[in-house]
Amino acid sequence: MTYKLATIAVYMLGFFFIVFLCNFLHILLRPLSQPRIISECIVGLFLSNLPVIRKHTSGEGIQNTLQYIVEVAMVLHMFVVGLEIDPNIFLEIHLPEAKVAYTGVLTTFVMAALLTPLLNIPNGTNAPFNLCLSIILSGTACPLLTRLITDLKIGKSDIGRFVVSAGVHTDLVSTLLICVGFIIFDPSSKFNYRSVKAILTMVSLLVIQTVLAAKLTPVIMNWVNRENPEGKPMKGSHLILAVAYVVMVCSFSPLLANYDKVLSAFLAGVFMPREGRTAKMMISKVNYFFSAIFYPLYFFWVGTEAQLVLFEAGKLGSWAKLFFIFIIATSGKVLGSWVSGVMLGFHWQDSIATGLLLNIKGHFHVYLAIMASKMNLTSISTSIAMVFATFLTIIYTPLVVANIIKRARKRSPTQRMALQWHNPSNELRILLCLHGPQNVSSAINFMEISRGPSDPGILVYLTDMIELTDRIAATLAHTGGVDTVTVTDPTVVEMREQITNNVNSYLNEDGEGITVRRMLALSTLNSMHQDICILAEDLMVSLIVLPFHKQQEAGGRLNMGHSGFRHVNRKVLRHAPCSVGILVDRGLGTTIISRSSISLHAAVIFIGGKDDREALAYAGRLARHPGVKLTVIRFLLEATGDSVSSIITIAKSNTLEHQEEMKVDDECFADFYDRHVAGGHVAYMEKYLVNSGQTFSTLRSLEGQYGLFIVGRGGRVNSILTVGMNDWEECPELGPIGDILSASDFSVTASVLIIQQHSLKGELDGLQDEFSIM
Template sequence: MEATHKFVCQDDLTNPLSSMAIQVSCILVISHFFNIVLKALGQPGPIAQILAGLVLGPTGLCNIPDVRKYFLPASAAQYYEMFGFFCRILFMFLFGLEVDIAYIRRNRRVVCMIACGGASIGAIFGLISSFFLRQYLLNKKSPMNAKYVFCMMLFLAYSATPVVNRLAAELRFATSDIGRLAVASALVIELACILVFDLLILFSTGKSSIGNAFLILVGLVLVLVAFRYLATWLNKRINNLKYLRNPEVFLILSILIATSMLIEMSKFNSIIACFLAGVAFPKEGKTARTLLHKLTYSVHNFVLPVYFGYIGFQFDGTYFRSLSHILIVLVLVLLSLTSKIGGVLAVCHYLKIPLSEGVFLSFVLNLKGHADLLFVGSASKLLFDWDAVAYNLLVMTIVINTVISGPMVAVLMKKEYQLFAHSHTTLGTELVEKPENELRVLGCVYGPRQVSAVLSVIATLRGPQTAPIMPYLAHLIELQQKRRTNVSYHELEDDELSDEDEYGGNDVVEIHGAVDAFTKETTILITTIKAVSTLPFLYEDVCTAAEDLRATIILLPFHKHQRIDGKMESGKEAVRTTNQKILRHAPSSVGIVVEKGLAGAVGFAQLTRVDTVQHVATLFFGGPDDREAIAWSTRIANHPRINLTVIRFLPSESSNTRNMRVESEKGNNDIEVFMALSSLEMGNDIDNAFLNDFYNGYVASGKVGYVEKYVNNGTETVAALRDIGDLYALYIVGRGGRGHSPLTTQMSDWEECPELGTVGDLLASSDFNVNGSILVVQQHRHTNKDPIDD
């Protein structure tokens, strides 16, 4: 009571802690208001938060003397600086955990060239402008030197990764190709600028700093190694909990903060160290999952809004009373914009990147942030003295650059929507592309029972060990009922009180355990997400997640499971309905996994054994879905533990036509004979052309086996399928889209599950003895019309 009274109820209301707490609260409230207004105009959250800082800062409410006295006490500067220090640690560590290093490594040439183009021209402009602006920016007592020139070069070259990353998340272009390139290029620019700044401090503060830098480097390596062993130990320590307990999280963050403070006390910047700690931290297991879970919400909802708010808070418009000050700020803003636009567009022209993408990248890389303030603030303390007016003019330049570039990015996104659209919706168009193209997969499970089958298919779709794949596993959880809004909080039932994070129960622990085991065996990192909704609307969460993640493939588990006696037992009918809705509305291709047979699906544990080879068959009857199944098979065929065979079913009259062609064209090779198959329907022509490309690329080289089976009707097709029922561990088949094919029409008489299609439903039936799992593929529908609507 007494401590609270001293803290709040005192005569001197300029207590720095209380003023900072209320200031943070005001920034959050005002930014939320601006966000509501600007969101309707398509503007991102960071812009609203910077505007909130402007309203609260010296340009706005702090112009009032009493407000200024309370919010800006003389003793509060060190508190604000320390608060920003902790914010910086948490964000950079979280960003290191989330950053896609594999993407940067694969595209390092393009990323580095874009970064160099954006930064180098800015550095040149900074070098030139430093001579002209010297008399306005430097203290009259400070002579012009190389330190000042370097700081101006860094000031104009820098790009703020926190602002870029958050803008990408707000505007939902972070997973697009151009968005990933923008985030990666901004990261390269920021790390390079901070490294140069640290080296500038190192060589400016004497020989003692070199010794300190060496000790810091050794200490940082030891901390990174300690983090790896600590994460491994914590992953094994507790097996019955979804996440680590708070003491373990506190231990990890304490080590990180202590290391950062030691680096800062040695007069170096800890941004790179925090980022490297996040990058080097083991991504698999419960420890990394807990850190992402704990930090993401707090950083995105509290740390970053205050971070962006303080950028705007430091803007002091009173310095615009002088025309010379206005001209200096305008010159710096124009130099920053033109350097980014000119440098990036020049590189994009060389790399043959479209002009629209180049302009977008230019404005993204022109975003400024907190590290600019560090350059300006640290330089005045450690290297030379800025003029007080110069410091504020540079801060105003930072704010104006961001306020201009942020809305421009949003406008360009609306204008060039196709650049950010979900374009990789099917694999059929990528048949002839290289297998090293990245594949994005969204696997869905309703419980632990289906995890093994879905993960097994993900393992096969990876193809070769070097092929990039970005898989996500969505745990679909039924929300039993919505919380009542017409009763008091204490009247709610226990299940209504539960937070969304509590849904899933012990299933979450089992799913996480299976994912961790999968990652350990296959080295494929799975990102787990959760969708909690009522079953009638659960499909919307899946479709939205697939579109946001730009997934090319959605994998769904079948609603039936196999009992010990071999019979297929139905689960919840609502699961089947959800699968049907996803098939109808999916923004990409869909695969339904039916786990069947004594061996089950292609087990990922067996795929990691050197002496084990799994046999997989792709059944081709014709149509877009079967062509998509062949396209999926191109990824599977490159897996070192998969022996793939494509079985094409043809009408018997095609066999006679083929024999006649062979007699008349004996001089032609097999591929020419294969393409000589006569066809009267356009669909068959497309199938033949598609299979010809597949034949030349995979069958002729010996990667894939190819077999043709000739049948007259559905009864003969069923007999042919029974003959191969024991030969393969996985059967891949298209869902439908074949029209009224004589090969399958008579098979629909016993159809039970239309969502599997005619052939898939037959293979999944309890009456059909197939000792292998089934993968039913549906190519992305470009319209909402689907046979299940009929």
């Protein structure tokens, strides 16, 4: 008894040592972005093939125990794989993802079926074996692919989402083909065909199992979910009932028809309901069990079964099998993805990358390779070659993703599309948006004060933001759709003509240095931000100016506005390829801007941060206008005294990030001061403040002194002068300062321009960024 306990303790210590080595090697391979399966494979195969380890694990009892554990775990694994796949994807065969997936499966299947006989595999030269091997090579490890795409941080990109969706289609259809193949052929008898009676028995029992999983299971699971609501521990009896029922469903066909239990678990999982607490708990618990315990032990079992010395590495034929299998699987997927990509109009680089990613094999394919050898369907050397080929499909994945990110960087704008980095010798391009004729006067005055020197001048793309309603859509049906649209709706035509006439009148009178081109953003409010961003990117503008969603009423107050246009503004702020300004018009449109005398008093509030620097850069254009008297008000932090708050203030301002940001602020402000303030063209004042409360009161004291305020939306690092202000913001898209100046209880005659600086997309490195390359 003591001897057995000591043996068990040694095996347990050995298991924990394997887990430790897997995690340690995974940390070492992290700079290469290799997934955990690689480290688990290396450790498992290496340790299991050491002579001292093989001596103590070669016993029949140990081998049977390991195989039993692996088979049980593979049943759980395939059940969860099926549970994570929605069978409704068969209804989506018209989608591009499905077309790419099925074309890749078909091409790989045909190539493997035609070329596999060249391997000259013992016991595997008949047609049934070739077909089954073809199905295996055409499959995709969808769970592993999803995890890799997420870990390599391209899951939010268009190609990342596309590949994951296509992988689901591929995994489902290939596994179902394996299930059908198991029904027709008998693996235990060297792929002899089953009798018609055996096939009908299996099909009948699988149909009963499917009906149980699809019809009866929701009744039981919904009852368990209702009795165990979220937030409360699940009752043990209900948990046992749920697990016992799942075991019964998974065991139905294996016990009665000798159907493979792994494939039966997959089918049971496919038709199980996904909603509810029980399904989520099963998925999370099983996946945690796999990652923490099973996978290291699984590859240790693979190593004990696939003895590396039997690979016959000294023979050229063994390596030929390895690379031949890998080339068949890879070229089939790539060729299929390329063909479907040509039909769908994809870039060839995207098609090849998709094919390479869909070629990933995983744990189930390794399991099938080992079981093929154990059933004497092929030689152990060929099985080991299949295992190695499986891992070759995983190793290159980080390189493919790195290439995707590299191409995304090239397609993303590397030029900083912002006013702060605009070359003064180049024409400034602005996308100026309008909701209707009510914005024309403010737009004209905005162009006037922003014109700068006549050489090189500014190019303004005056864009009408028109909601695509059913009535307007009906008028577009006769002109070929939105892409080739000539709007024939009388209301829209009249509105656009009125705007054009007013702008032309201004340009004919005094439009030197200003070039205006008319544009149109016609779409639903949900997608209008995409039209605006695409226009801005195609036209290479440096600034998008959007009208505030609220309009000024006769009494001077702002109304409730249009919530749809507010959401458009917020989406543009998130996705714009350049800087964005929101113009709150409260009198700018009624002001007559003169070029002979001062007719507008404007102030720019500078606290610090990238958005404030962008506001300062725009203010530099106003400083050149003879009709604008510009004042720069800089809010500076004053931390005096020995109080606790003062000490905290000083500590926060001494962080490395804050100091670097302050250095950039000082350099930017010093350049502005030398250009405009030192020559007397711009007034300057400083306000020394202690906290955000003083900031609020100081802003309030400016009421009635200026007709236009220019402020940055935010972008400040640990700014003590604005901390806490966002707690009472009415419109967060305006930022804390802009929200105060635009409040209904502030001045009714002071317009506000809130500016957000462009964040350079060319710096993306795959860190959860959304990008598009397809």
